[in-house]
Amino acid sequence: MKSLKLTTLVAATAVALSAFSLPALAAEKVYKLKMAETWATNFPIFGDAPRNMVRIAEEMSGGRLKITIDSANKHKAPLGVFDMVRSGQYDLGHSASYYWKGKVPNTVYFTTMPFGMTAPEQYGWFYYGDGMKLMEKVYQPFGLLSFPGGNTGVQMGGWFRKEINSVEDLQGLKMRIPGFAGEVLAKLGAKPTNIPPGELYTALERNTIDALEWVGPSLDLRMGFHKIAPYYYTGWHEPATELQFLVNERTWKKLPDDLREILRVAMKVSAYDMYIQSYHESGVNWATMKSEYPDIQVKTFPQPVLNAMKKANDELLTEEAAKDPLAKEIIDSQAAYMKTARVWSNISDRAYLESVDRLDQ
Missing domain, CATH: 3.40.190.170 (Bacterial extracellular solute-binding protein, family 7)
Incomplete structure (x- = not known):
């Protein structure tokens, strides 16, 4: 393009x-x-x-x-x-x-x-x-x-064969999820793995994995994951x-x-x-998904599950910072920058969107 x-x-x-x-x-x-x-x-x-x-x-x-x-x-x-x-x-x-x-x-x-x-x-x-x-x-x-x-911007939380209702549902879950998020889920009992993009559909179809995250509507629909795993969760793991x-x-x-x-x-x-x-592409494909694939069930992880993920994430960051001075420098730098930038994100983007949502339609 x-x-x-x-x-x-x-x-x-x-x-x-x-x-x-x-x-x-x-x-x-x-x-x-x-x-x-x-x-x-x-x-x-x-x-x-x-x-x-x-x-x-x-x-x-x-x-x-x-x-x-x-x-x-x-x-x-x-x-x-x-x-x-x-x-x-x-x-x-x-x-x-x-x-x-x-x-x-x-x-x-x-x-x-x-x-x-x-x-x-x-x-x-x-x-x-x-x-x-x-x-x-x-x-x-x-x-x-x-x-x-x-x-990619905010990525979706992934495609799941079964609905996630509690932290216990993550136990033994075989999921393609790379990066730090994989470590978070492992801490909660899941079994994360990393699989190259070209092998994702086959792995899901053959039950090699129970769930996967890829990107979002911009790329996911053309991969066909919805044909196998109908539960599509919103993101937490890859916001940018x-x-x-x-x-x-x-x-x-x-x-x-x-x-x-x-x-x-x-x-x-x-x-x-x-x-x-x-x-x-995500905006266009989201509209397509809602009209052409009504059987896809868009879900958000329950609050107790998100709380457990955040707690595990914070504990892992603390462990990594304690082990490696350079890791600590990076983690501290990101946290400090986000603390400053998020105040502006909240008073600008978030406040604008919330204000528009309250308008009489």
Whole structure:
């Protein structure tokens, strides 16, 4: 999807870089880079973000940056992007930071956190708070740089075969749920697992799992989960799921300064455009779901279940902070930023929506 706003921003940025004359740039070295993505070929929204980035980078560089993308069905390692970019097999990757928590636990905090920041709050933390600095601290020891790669906004709580009425219903529940939320559910007796996107429907259909969370209406309906699991729960675990662009640091250092800046801008613009696209698609698909799939039962977890999840989440955060000074720095930074930003979110977005809801219709 190529929005008017995206095109305008790219054009404006290109003008800002007009000090580099196109005839001169065309004669300079062409840098050919390779990117591995976690997603399958033509995967909507998630796959659009890296392709937008590639197109923007090539246009803004006058053809000096040419990036090819290998999808998961080609490189065969959807959850291996971290290692492939780190080793130099690929120059860049597009994935999600919390997929690497088994390798580097502190990567988990840079996708989203249960009961955490909304997308605008989290973008503020990344770009105007300590987010980018702390992410660099985590990734640089592995020869990697990480940049925000596109946000889904609030994700739904998942598709369940059976209704969740109590904390006891989570006991032994086999659920695909990655990141810190998986640890929260494990603490409450569930059995979380992480499964690549292309295998989710089959796992649910074959009873390998009892429930799963994926994204929300923007992507879930086309995956067909509602055909098997009719209970669709609202979110708690991923209020601002940010994907990531991974860059091999050796590749980054080989690029001229202007191409680094072009790449940085291309990643930032395509990430924000994914957020807009995801929001749009969720709104459209939610309306479709309500009219075409009336058997889907939209639920919110009972308050005792949410309370138990929040208590488990807080206990786990305390444990992680006690074990690792860098984890504590990240956790404290996010909590402090959210405390400040949430006051504004409440008096702006929340107050506006509540005021509109009270109007006579």
